[in-house]
Amino acid sequence: MSKTTDTPQGQVADAVKGNWVDTLAPAPLRPYLRLSRADRPIGTWLLLLPCWWGLFLASASTGRFGWHDAWIFTGCAIGAVLMRGAGCTWNDITDRDIDGAVARTRSRPIPSGQVSVRQALVWLVMQALLAFAILLTFNLNAILLGILSLVPVAVYPFAKRFTWWPQVFLGLAFNWGALLAWTAHTGTLGWPAVILYLSGIAWTLFYDTIYAHQDREDDALIGVRSTARLFGADTYRWMRRFLVATVSLMAVAVIPALVPGGNALAMALALGGAWAFGWHMAAQIRHLDIDDSEVCLRVFRSNRNAGLIPALFLAAAAAV
Template sequence: MTSPASPAPGDFTDIRRGDWIDRFAPAAVRPYLRLARLDRPIGTWLLLFPGWWSIALAGSGPLPDLWLMALFAIGAVVMRGAGCTVNDILDRDFDAMVERTRTRPIPSGQVSVKQALAFLVFQLLIGLAVLVQFNLLTIGLGVLSLVLVFTYPLMKRITWWPQAFLGLTFNWGALMGWTAVRGELEWPALALYAAGIVWTLGYDTIYAHQDKEDDARIGVKSTALRLGDQSKIWIYGFYTLTFVGIGIAGRLAGLGGLFLPLLSLAALQLSWQVATWNPDDQTDCLTKFKSNRWFGWLVLAAFLAGKI
């Protein structure tokens, strides 16, 4: 007999057995690696790109500061893991009732809440070690970001727009990347931050359509439920604002002629997502969501090309 926390045949779960964690990691640490989502790096990429974009945009030369890029990469891995740990602690009861999430480490009983809290502290200490490498303004922004990290998981309980709060959280690196390079906050970073927020509204609405039936049943709110059959139209709007916002950020930063042609390729990637997306196909929702990694690379290439 299959327990409620174990995947039954045909279940749609975000835990994939037989991956690198199962093959190479000791059994005792596997649940923690999954708790930090190290088996699903797309979230780390989506958190990292706004910071990398901002570092590239703020730099004075054609190449970004590689040391800053490396620090942001480490920070993204750690803080994404910390955010997921907070999310899973707070959502453990909801996760146990949702097909996709009920096999996660906490609802399945592999990790206790106390163990998850200890792991959270460990991750935050690593994040602090990375953060103190930056200037004081960037450190201050990093500390301030914790308010968003710890409150975002609660938003699905009180608003139909938790994806907007995820956008505020996941794109904070657009502000920190700029201040890490320039030592001050300027308009290009703010424009990039705003563009990232609407980008997140688009891709996370696609992601939320995976769980819309379970969310409606258990009373969790999301833009997928709020927008319903109008989601495609809204996401076209979100992605249009993303293109415009990134374009404005690039122009404010004085990027050259190669910037817009490459940014247009990135816009085509967003258009492809929405045009070919099937909101009622869980697998397609996940595929389109993950494809935003390619959008991130194209925008980074556009910023770098604009510096030539």
């Protein structure tokens, strides 16, 4: 295992240049913040946005948004930071040998020797406990869903060892917030939330296939599986399929959630969000070059803005 890093001062190779962790955070904390991907905030957004989708769709369906919903909104944001950090820490612990063999990841804190496995485990537990404290402020069904979410989180790092579709397992973990936030608002899990969850999984397949193309060659050398390797040159066709699935499932989630309320403007706004979301995804396909890792990373990161589109439209639907 490599004990050196390709980037100066312990920086991670694919981190945002000039990020706050590398420039402002206290030096002793930097390896741990890098372990949590605080220097790469896109993943936190991708975990958070389905939570906001679920909350705003639930609010639009019930016609109410109160102080507790404002806390759900805020608690999901804090929880996304913590659980994304805990999940990434777990991922780096389980993948420490693989990361050391891949050019893009060998500069991460564990393979580069900045943090030991034991230190990483302690850091993982600290983040998880703080996230659990936030979860306890929600209703019982939401708490139970939050605990259940640990199953896909635990399994995901191992998926690339036994399936060509590890992105499905990432989708199961990353979009759980749609179920949890809906339930935190309504008290029970409903079919619109489940369908919205499936829409998020299709979106994850879309964006994480883009991300996986960065490591396609290294993954082939060490035997790691991914949809990027599975699809190869056929990636663009699969991306269009994921786009259609994402938008269609989101629309199917919106209709049963909002039809009972009879608010035509809310329905139009929510469906407009799904439509605009699809246009952003289509633009990503047009700009994507699967053989250029820098382009892949740039297009992947644009999914923060993509996911914000339906969140804003659903928020507007909840407000009318």
